[in-house]
Amino acid sequence: xNSRPIPVxxxxxxxxxxxxxxxxxxxxxxxxxxxxxxxxxxxxxxMDRMLVMTTEAVGNLLGIADDSQxxxxxxxxxxxxxxxxxxxxxxxxxxxxxxxxxxxxxxxxEVQQRVEQRMNLxxxxxxxxxxxxxVLIKPVGYLWTVFVKMIETLEIALWGTILSVFLSIPLAxxxxxxxxxxxxxxxxxxxxxxxxxxxxxxIVALFLVLAYGFGPIAGVLALGLHAAGFLGKFYAEDIENxxxxxxxxxxxxxxxxxxxxxxxxxxxxxxxxxxxxxxxxDRNLRMATVIGLVGAGGIGQExxxxxxxxxxxxxxxxxIAIFLFVFILDQVQARIxxxxx
Numbered sequence: 458x459n460s461r462p463i464p465v466x467x468x469x470x471x472x473x474x475x476x477x478x479x480x481x482x483x484x485x486x487x488x489x490x491x492x493x494x495x496x497x498x499x500x501x502x503x504m505d506r507m508l509v510m511t512t513e514a515v516g517n518l519l520g521i522a523d524d525s526q527x528x529x530x531x532x533x534x535x536x537x538x539x540x541x542x543x544x545x546x547x548x549x550x551x552x553x554x555x556x557x558x559x560x561x562x563x564x565x566x567e568v569q570q571r572v573e574q575r576m577n578l579x580x581x582x583x584x585x586x587x588x589x590x591x592v593l594i595k596p597v598g599y600l601w602t603v604f605v606k607m608i609e610t611l612e613i614a615l616w617g618t619i620l621s622v623f624l625s626i627p628l629a630x631x632x633x634x635x636x637x638x639x640x641x642x643x644x645x646x647x648x649x650x651x652x653x654x655x656x657x658x659x660i661v662a663l664f665l666v667l668a669y670g671f672g673p674i675a676g677v678l679a680l681g682l683h684a685a686g687f688l689g690k691f692y693a694e695d696i697e698n699x700x701x702x703x704x705x706x707x708x709x710x711x712x713x714x715x716x717x718x719x720x721x722x723x724x725x726x727x728x729x730x731x732x733x734x735x736x737x738x739d740r741n742l743r744m745a746t747v748i749g750l751v752g753a754g755g756i757g758q759e760x761x762x763x764x765x766x767x768x769x770x771x772x773x774x775x776x777i778a779i780f781l782f783v784f785i786l787d788q789v790q791a792r793i794x795x796x797x798x
Contacts, residue, residue, distance in 0.1 A: 465581070466652050471721035473656055483787050485690035490702075492612065493574075500578035507755055509798070510526060510752055511525050511527065512527070513525040513526075514527035514528050529548075530567070530638070534769065537767075537769035538769040538770060538772060538773035539770070539772070540770065540771065540773075541770055541773040541774040542768070542770035542774050543596070543597055543599055543600040543774060543778060544594065544595060544596050544597065544598060544599060544601050544774070545592065545594075545595045545598030545599040546592045546594050546595070546598075547592065547593050547595075548590055548592055549590075549591040549592065549593055550564065550591075552593060555593065560600075561592070561593075561595060563595070563596050564593055564594060564595045564596075564598070565593075565594050565595065566591055566592070566594070567588055567591070567592050567724070568589060568590070568591055568592075569588060569589075569591075569592050570587055570588070570590075571587070571589075571590050572585055572586070572587050572588075573585070573586055573588065573681065574586075587682065593615065596671040599771065599774060599775065602759070603759070603775055603778045604772055604778070606755060606756040606757050606758075606759050607778050607779070608745060609673060609754060609755050609756070609757035610742065610745045610749070610754075610756045610757070611674040611739075611742060611745075611782065611783075612673070613673050613677055613680065613745045613753075613754055613755050614680065614738060614742040614744075614745045615741075616677045616680075616681070616737065616744070617624055617677050617678075617680025617681040617684060617741045618675070618681075618684065618737050618738040618741050619679070619720060619736065620677060620678070620679075620680075620682075620685070621680070621681045621682075621683075621684035621685040621687075621688050621689060621737060621741075622651075622682030622734060624681065624682070624685035625684075625685045625686075625688035625692055625768065626692070628629030628646050628650055628689035628692075628693070628695075629688070629689050629692030629693040629696060630693075630718070631645075632642065632647050632650055632690070633693045633696035633697050634697055635696070635697055635713055636696060636718060646689075646693075646774035649689075650685075650686050650689040650690050650693070652686070653682050653683060653685050653687070653689070654683065654686030654687055654690065655686070656682070656683060657683070658679045658680055658683045658744050658748050659679075659747060659748055659750075659751060661678075661679040661682060661683060662675050662676060662679035662748040662751050662752075662753040663751050665678050665679055665753070666751055666752045666753055671752040671753075671754070671758075672752075672753070672754050673753070673754035673755065674754075674755035675748075675752070675753040675754070676749065676754045676755060677685070679748055679753060680741045680744060680745060684737045684740070684741060686797045687733075687737065688733055688734065690736060691733045692726075692730065692733070693775060695725075695726040695729050696718070696726065698724045699721075699722045699726055700725060703720075703721040703722075703725070704721040705719045706715050706721070707720060731794055731795065735793070735794060736788040736790045737787070738790070739783065739786060739787060739790065742782065742783060743779075743783060743787060746760065746779055747755070750758070756775055756778070756779065759775060760772065760775045763775065
């Protein structure tokens with residue numbers, strides 16, 4: 458192994474060196490402009506008020522401050538959301554097809570007293586009246602309802618992801634600069650990708666609900682179209698950044714673009730593609746709960762209905778179910794990815 462000696466100047470030589478400063482006045486001006494911009498936008502978005510209220514909340518929790526609007530609000534909601542609701546009850550009078558001899562599993566019929574305020578037509582005063590009603594109690598009825606809705610949400614997320622993959626594959630091919638036939642097609646593909654990515658799922662779902670009606674169809678299409686924009690961009694960029702040497706070798710032996718892409722690019726990018734797709738599936742599961750708020754199916758519709766009726770115990774059950782489904786899906790994705798890569 459040959460090694461070159463480090464050059465050393467002759468003894469007695471005067472050394473002159475200078476370390477340039479990494480920053481100058483231009484950097485200070487840019488920093489000053491950023492600070493001013495943050496101060497202006499922070500004031501417009503009430504960051505100062507947020508900081509004050511958060512400080513009061515922390516002080517209240519530590520026993521320093523006497524009161525905090527944030528703590529009061531969160532405590533009130535927290536008390537209303539606990540315990541989570543797992544049972545369900547229906548009045549027998551509202552179930553005309555109920556067979557008393559064949560009740561649902563674990564269900565029972567109870568007699569309850571209900572107090573209502575009714576107006577006395579003679580005195581025109583509200584009076585408390587007590588009615589005796591029969592109620593069908595399902596101990597785990599609401600838990601089953603949430604489970605069914607979460608399965609529907611998972612199905613919406615799954616089919617939205619499948620649709621986005623099928624849409625993004627041709628978009629990625631034409632949006633990759635080194636494989637697109639010409640710059641016009643390249644620009645058009647990039648424009649479509651930007652258009653799909655720029656429209657939020659919630660807005661797309663609003664229009665699709667008007668077109669397809671309430672239900673999962675609008676949810677699948679909204680998630681699929683929006684996610685196709687992201688996957689198309691990611692897929693195309695990975696095709697452009699793939700190692701050129703395997704592609705050049707295949708082209709040298711006469712392989713066409715499709716074969717070069719299949720044998721020279723795909724083996725390089727498949728791990729990233731799997732990661733992108735599993736992330737989109739995870740994201741679609743969370744977004745499927747949001748678009749349900751506008752009637753696009755899934756657990757979101759149930760969540761909005763219970764929230765509007767101030768039934769926070771039911772809301773807590775739904776939130777726990779969403780967390781569990783996302784956590785389990787993440788674990789399954791990690792195992793699948795570990796086996797495929």
